Amino acid sequence: QLQLVESGGGLVQPGGSLRLSCAASGFTLDYYAIGWFRQAPGKEREGVSCMSSIDGSTYYADSVKGRVTISRDNAKNTAYLQMNNLRPEDTAVYYCAASGIYTRLCPEVHEYNYWGQGTQVTVSS
Numbered sequence: 001q002l003q004l005v006e007s008g009g010g011l012v013q014p015g016g017s018l019r020l021s022c023a024a025s026g027f028t029l030d031y032y033a034i035g036w037f038r039q040a041p042g043k044e045r046e047g048v049s050c051m052s053s054i055d056g057s058t059y060y061a062d063s064v065k066g067r068v069t070i071s072r073d074n075a076k077n078t079a080y081l082q083m084n085n086l087r088p089e090d091t092a093v094y095y096c097a098a099s100g101i102y103t104r105l106c107p108e109v110h111e112y113n114y115w116g117q118g119t120q121v122t123v124s125s
Contacts, residue, residue: 002026002114006096009119016086016123022079022096022116030074032114033099033107036081038092038121048094049081050106059106064090086123093118 008020022034035050049060049070058070069082079096097112 004096004098004114004116006094006116006119009094009121011122011124012086013125014087014123017082017084018086018121020081020083020094020096020119020121022081024077024079024098024114027098027114028074029072029077029079029098031100033101033103034070034072034079035097035099035106035112036070036079037095037097037109038090039095039118040089040092043092045095045109046092047106047109051079052104052106053099054102054104057104083121086121088123091121091123093120 005023033053036048037045038048039045051058051070067085072079095118096116098114099107099112101107101111
């Protein structure tokens, strides 16, 4: 079964940190570009970060730049999103996705082949 499973979400105070994990099964994640997205209640899905499958180039939304790091561990077939200095406005359901598109840029949303089920991140005091 081809799937992505996120974990690592939870409740954290402002200024805190979380590391989200995205474990792939049924396919080899390092052949794919990875994207992290989030969706807050009443808002559209937002791209947070992505990593190219070609050269590992990374991209971040301005809203998270400097606070978030995307990475992958090919041996574990898992991608990560390290989030530091979290703010209440980071509260959302976070999704990881994998795209087979061969590009150094972030794939378009419709170009992602696999999506995880999402993990809730709540930043509140």
